[in-house]
Amino acid sequence: MFIKPKKALSLKECKFYHSVPLPDSSIITGDWDLTKCADVYLGNMDYANKRVIDVGAGSGFLSFFMEQKGASVVSYDMPDGSYWDVLKYPGHQPAMHTKAHEEYYNAYDYTHEKMNSKCKIYRADIYKDLPEELGEFDAAIFGTMLSHVRDPMLVLMNILYKVKEFAVLINPFVNKDHNGSTFYPGQNQFERVWWNIDYSTIERMVNSIGWHIADSYDVFPIQNVNLDVPKKQKYRSLVIERYS
Ligand SMILES: C[S@@+](CC[C@H](N)C(=O)[O-])C[C@H]1O[C@@H](n2cnc3c(N)ncnc32)[C@H](O)[C@@H]1O
Structure with a gap:
């Protein structure tokens, strides 16, 4: 069920979504810096x-x-050769970005080897239930991904069903006074943000399936990609727990 990471990749085969510090004290700069x-x-x-x-x-x-903080981790993402949800319309080219995605997975594998990691890799269609063999989890994190999926509610339901203690949801989650979440697919299929999810909407979404927001933090990841000068962005990190 778990995928074996590739070995002995070269940096040229990798594209780093994240900046990553390696055990030899070098730091690879990625699209986003969360360090x-x-x-x-x-x-x-x-x-x-x-x-x-x-x-x-x-x-x-x-x-x-x-x-590194002592967790046993399953890294979950979409299958190799697939790509983020795209708009479908006459003339769309769904496979166009799969190579870039493979390079992100190579970067995962490269780091996995360098860090002598035991993280497990599971890749499947996120809209399907997790298989029984995967078991249950104490916690889940959804790092800047709910806005990128066409059906964030189904994703939350599928995963949280198997989580016992807490989850952390990270996204801009704009303020409570924002007048509802918006459908935001952009003008073409490569604009891969589907939803601008506001705070009160995410709160209703998790409440409806037995969870509540326990804590909320502003967080400022640094965006390197598509900018001449790196820029801090403002996100919100929501800790959710089950209603007892
Ligand atoms: C913006 S990146 C965030 C990466 C990391 N979680 C973080 O917080 O920095 C979005 C991640 O969600 C995944 N993703 C986007 N659409 C997806 C889909 N339809 N099914 C599964 N994963 C998806 C991407 O492959 C990517 O790893």
Whole structure:
């Protein structure tokens, strides 16, 4: 069920979504730098001895970070050769970006080897139930991914059903006074943000399936990609727990 990471990849075969510090003290710069804000991004929670599923793990910085804090991690993402949900309309080209995605997975595997990691890799269609063999989790993290899926409610239901203690949801989650979440697919299929999910909407979504927001933190990841000068963005990290 778990995928074996590739070995002996070269850096040229990799594309790093995340900046990552390696054991030899070098730092690889990625599209986004979470190195200075990882604890807050992850809701200031204690991950020691927790079994955690990292939903939308990408090139894996958060999985490896939690492992270093003592967690046993399953890094979950879409199957090799697939790509993020896209709009379908006459003339669309669905397979166009799969190579870039393979390079993000290579970056995951490269880091996995360098860090001598034991994180497990599971890749499947996120709209299907998790298989029984995967078991249950103490915690889940959904790092900047709910806005990128066409059906964030189904994703939350499928994963949280198997989570016992807490989850952390990270996204901009704009203020309560914002007048509802918006459908935001952009003008073409490669604009891969589907939803601008506001705070009160995410609160209703999780409340409706037996969870409540226990804590909320502002967090400032650094965006390197598509900018001449790196820029801090403002996100919100929500810790959710089950109603007792
Ligand atoms: C913006 S990246 C965030 C990476 C990391 N979780 C973080 O917080 O920095 C979004 C992640 O969600 C995953 N993702 C996007 N659409 C998905 C889908 N339809 N099914 C499964 N994973 C998806 C991507 O592959 C990617 O790893």
